[in-house]
Amino acid sequence: MKTLNGHLLEEMAARLEALGNTTRLAIFRALVKAGTNGANVGAIQNAVGIPASTLTHHIQKLVKAGLVSQKRHSRELICRAEYDAMDMTIDYLKEECCQGLGQLQRKIDQL
Template sequence: MQDRDAAEALAALGNTTRLKLFRLLVRAGNEGANVGQLQRNLEIPASTLAHHLSSLVRAGLVVQERQGRVVISRVDFRLTVGLVSYLTDECCTGLKVEREEDAA
């Protein structure tokens, strides 16, 4: 994962409503949830939900699939695991502080 992709995903999660929505979809698992289920659980207007869902979709954290007249939203667990790995892959490896004179 690139720095830019991680920053975009984290920025999308940086809103309380989107974070709650994302965590709700994580609980739904691979089955996902339809917009009505999400709206009932979060108790927010449909237009607000659509705005927050579109932010998560743009960041790649959520994928949507139309099943007839119903839209199912799911967490992209592959990307989510990649984001967590990106954040933790250098855990406990120590710091190497590079000074300007060392880099020259």
């Protein structure tokens, strides 16, 4: 993982903000479950159960955060979870935010 800098911090904050909304988290979860082939907007709408206009807004936030990509295939718009971005975000949380927790747990265990 790259060293922590302002750009990376902003990128991670944008991803976490996007996933901090329950609707967007449900959309992302549906796309992760859909696998590498992704899902069309209609399938996502059925999985999440929200109106198309609302869905579009939420998908765009996920795209802007780099967590979802879109590709037009004929008349369908296919959305895919960006697994590399997901993995990088998880790694960031483990490496940067949880750093030193092992030492804290040992201190708690000694009490």
